[in-house]
Structure formats: structure tokens, C-alpha cells
Amino acid sequence: MKKLFTSIMSLSIVAALLVGCGAGDTETGSEKSADGTVNLEFFQFKQEAVGTFDTLIKKFEEENPNIKITQNNVPESDTVLMSRLTQNDLPEIMSINGNVTYGELARAGVLYDFTGNENVDRIIPSYFEMIGRITGSDQIHGLPHSANANTVLYNKTKFEELGLEIPTTWDELMEIAEKIEAAGETPFFSTYGEAWTVLPPWNALASNLHGDDFFDKLAAGETTFSERYREVSEKMLMLLDYTDNDVFGSNYGLGNAAFANGESVMYMQGIWAIGQIKDANPDIEVGAFALPATNDPDANRLVSGVDILLTMSADAKHPEEAKKFIDFLLKEENMQFYIDQQKLFSAVEGVIQEDPTVIDLRPNFEEGRITSFADHYYFPGMGFDNLIQELLIKKDVDSFLQTLDNEYDKVKARQ
Numbered sequence: 293m294k295k296l297f298t299s300i301m302s303l304s305i306v307a308a309l310l311v312g313c314g315a316g317d318t319e320t321g322s323e324k325s326a327d328g329t330v331n332l333e334f335f336q337f338k339q340e341a342v343g344t345f346d347t348l349i350k351k352f353e354e355e356n357p358n359i360k361i362t363q364n365n366v367p368e369s370d371t372v373l374m375s376r377l378t379q380n381d382l383p384e385i386m387s388i389n390g391n392v393t394y395g396e397l398a399r400a401g402v403l404y405d406f407t408g409n410e411n412v413d414r415i416i417p418s419y420f421e422m423i424g425r426i427t428g429s430d431q432i433h434g435l436p437h438s439a440n441a442n443t444v445l446y447n448k449t450k451f452e453e454l455g456l457e458i459p460t461t462w463d464e465l466m467e468i469a470e471k472i473e474a475a476g477e478t479p480f481f482s483t484y485g486e487a488w489t490v491l492p493p494w495n496a497l498a499s500n501l502h503g504d505d506f507f508d509k510l511a512a513g514e515t516t517f518s519e520r521y522r523e524v525s526e527k528m529l530m531l532l533d534y535t536d537n538d539v540f541g542s543n544y545g546l547g548n549a550a551f552a553n554g555e556s557v558m559y560m561q562g563i564w565a566i567g568q569i570k571d572a573n574p575d576i577e578v579g580a581f582a583l584p585a586t587n588d589p590d591a592n593r594l595v596s597g598v599d600i601l602l603t604m605s606a607d608a609k610h611p612e613e614a615k616k617f618i619d620f621l622l623k624e625e626n627m628q629f630y631i632d633q634q635k636l637f638s639a640v641e642g643v644i645q646e647d648p649t650v651i652d653l654r655p656n657f658e659e660g661r662i663t664s665f666a667d668h669y670y671f672p673g674m675g676f677d678n679l680i681q682e683l684l685i686k687k688d689v690d691s692f693l694q695t696l697d698n699e700y701d702k703v704k705a706r707q
Contacts, residue, residue, distance in 0.1 A: 330360070348630070382605040436598045442562050566650070596664075
């Protein structure tokens with residue numbers, strides 16, 4: 293499908309600086325101490341999960357005193373991984389989002405082949421189908437661990453006070469936003485100063501509106517962004533109209549705290565944010581629903597995907613110890629602890645999410661009313677989140693769509 297994108301070399305200097313940041317110390321690497329202790333680096337990309345993994349790592353080390361795990365969490369993790377690939381320095385154990393970066397690494401042949409691993413049969417098959425579409429292969433280079441959901445988080449108390457119901461159509465969502473404003477409240481808090489945060493609302497719109505054949509048609513030259521993305525772009529701007537905060541001066545952490553403290557009634561984020569929101573205000577009653585992109589309730593689907601893939605380097609120095617840690621993370625009791633802490637859904641069969649904040653999403657999973665993240669299929673070199681930021685600032689849909697087509701053609705020509 294796509295070869296390793298050529299822009300990674302230009303990112304190497306930035307990424308090298310970022311490697312030193314975060315919870316872990318990459319210089320310890322994966323080595324064996326004089327006393328026989330095996331030291332393994334666990335590279336993981338989720339800022340909000342650092343504390344949860346610290347707890348699990350402590351438990352693992354108590355059970356396995358001869359293995360020490362160093363968690364390494366860095367900003368811009370995809371960039372760092374691709375830079376480390378160019379330096380032939382991939383971490384021994386990795387958590388990777390089920391996106392194009394995983395696809396690039398898998399196709400480069402640098403990830404361990406888990407085909408036939410005993411954990412494969414314990415994982416819900418649809419998640420392997422999702423990652424298979426990204427790699428274009430049936431080979432398994434990562435084990436799905438947890439699944440996320442791209443949602444609208446809402447303040448249940450405020451919904452009840454204002455007499456609001458969960459919307460099932462786009463028009464109902466707009467009506468709710470109007471009612472919230474009329475009551476003197478703010479419909480949405482948005483944090484578009486941090487580029488990736490434009491993606492939750494964008495994915496909800498694009499994945500439901502661009503057509504399930506979009507990427508195949510685009511690759512075949514049979515459609516364009518200009519043809520399929522006008523409604524997506526226009527609705528993205530409509531949502532911006534219902535945000536009153538300093539949108540481009542706010543980041544993810546600020547948005548979580550602001551929503552937690554009642555500065556908006558709704559918040560377009562994934563369920564991965566709920567943990568931080570509850571940390572900021574344990575008393576808030578949070579719910580989640582799929583953003584309805586169309587006026588056909590039956591056509592609106594929840595955007596969901598593999599949040600974490602557990603994998604390891606194909607050249608791991610200590611593969612047995614690395615696999616032992618991955619096996620540990622996939623145990624039912626540890627999976628239950630993780631999804632309870634992070635408010636996510638398990639990719640391992642038999643581990644059920646019962647948290648009331650996300651319970652309304654369960655029918656989407658049980659009935660298969662789910663679709664993939666659109667941004668997991670965009671060329672990395674397009675810088676899609678930055679282009680969406682530009683749309684939201686300039687509000688010029690025609691120029692934006694033309695830019696998408698131009699950038700797509702440029703990156704495709706380099707593949």
C-alpha cells in the first residue's frame with residue numbers, strides 16, 4: 293500500500309530531541325545487568341496511561357524480580373519511533389496506536405511476527421481485521437490490547453438540568469447546541485491549539501460522510517477530497533461556531549480540566565480523556581455518545597479503532613522476557629484493571645466494560661455499528677491535522693479542499 297514515507301529523515305533532528313523526554317530513560321535500553329536482571333524498555337504513546345502502566349509494571353516486577361521494565365512515554369511518539377527506525381534503535385517492547393505508523397513499521401519488517409501466538413485466539417477477530425486493512429497483510433505484527441471510541445463527552449447533570457436528550461441526528465445535535473447557548477451555557481470546549489485534537493470531531497464526520505469506498509476510489513484516481521469532503525469541512529466549521537473559548541490557545545490538558553470544571557456542556561474528545569477529566573473533578577457525571585454526522589440515525593456509526601497494539605522489535609535482544617511482559621498485560625485481570633482505569637474497551641474476549649460513563653456505547657460494539665478512524669488511512673506526509681487547523685482559522689473550504697487534493701497527489705507521487 294504505502295512505503296515508508298520519505299519525510300521521516302527530515303524529522304530525525306526533532307525526534308532525537310524528543311526521545312529524551314517522558315517517563316522513561318531510553319539510554320537504559322534493553323540490557324542485562326551484572327546481577328542477571330534483564331532491563332527492558334517499554335515505549336508507550338499514551339500520556340494519560342502513564343500512571344496505569346506504572347502500577348502494572350510494579351506488579352509485573354514483583355512477580356518477575358529478574359526483569360526490570362522502564363516505561364518511556366514521549367510527545368510526538370510516532371515521529372520518535374520513525375526516527376529511531378532510521379537509527380536502527382527500535383524499543384524492545386512497544387505500544388502503538390492502530391494507525392499508519394503501525395502499518396509502516398509492519399511493512400518495513402522490523403516488528404516481531406506474532407502469527408500463531410497463543411494470545412491471538414483470545415482477541416476479538418474484528419480488531420485483527422482493522423489492523424489488517426492498515427498493513428494490507430494477514431500477518432500479525434501486533435496484538436490488539438484495547439479499543440477506543442471517538443465520542444462527544446457530555447455533562448449528565450447539565451443535560452438533565454436543561455432537559456436534553458442524547459441526539460441521534462445532526463439536526464438534533466445542532467438544536468441541542470442552540471438550546472445550551474440560549475440557556476447561557478457553552479455547548480463545546482475545543483482545544484485546537486494542539487493539532488491532533490481537531491481529529492475527534494473530524495473523524496466522526498469524515499468516517500460517516502466520505503463513503504466506505506472513499507480510500508479505494510481515491511487510490512484508484514476515481515474520486516477526490518474535493519468531491520467527497522465538502523460536507524465534512526462545512527460541518528466542522530459549524531461545530532466551531534458553538535465554541536466560545538480561546539480555541540487555538542487551548543491544549544488537551546486544559547480542555548480536560550475546563551470540561552471537568554463545567555466550562556462547557558459537551559466536549560468532542562475520545563473516551564481516553566475520561567480518566568483525566570475524573571481526576572480533575574471526581575464528582576462530575578460524564579456520559580458519552582457518538583457524534584451523529586447525518587440525519588439518518590441508522591447511518592450514524594461510532595468511530596472506533598485499536599487504541600493500543602502491543603508489539604516488539606523483530607530484533608529484540610530478550611524476546612522471551614519481552615513476550616512475558618506482553619502476556620502479562622493481556623491477562624484478564626490486568627486487562628480489566630486497565631480498561632477500568634482508562635474507560636476503554638477490551639480487545640480481549642471476556643473482559644467487559646461496565647463503567648456508567650461509557651455504558652451507552654456498548655450497543656454500538658455489540659451491534660457492529662462501528663466504523664474506522666478516517667485519519668488512520670491518510671498519508672502521514674500530508675500533515676492532515678495541521679491542514680484542518682488551517683481550515684478552522686481561514687474558514688475557506690474551497691482552498692482547503694484544493695490543498696488536500698494537491699498534498700495527496702504530492703505524497704502519492706513519492707510512494
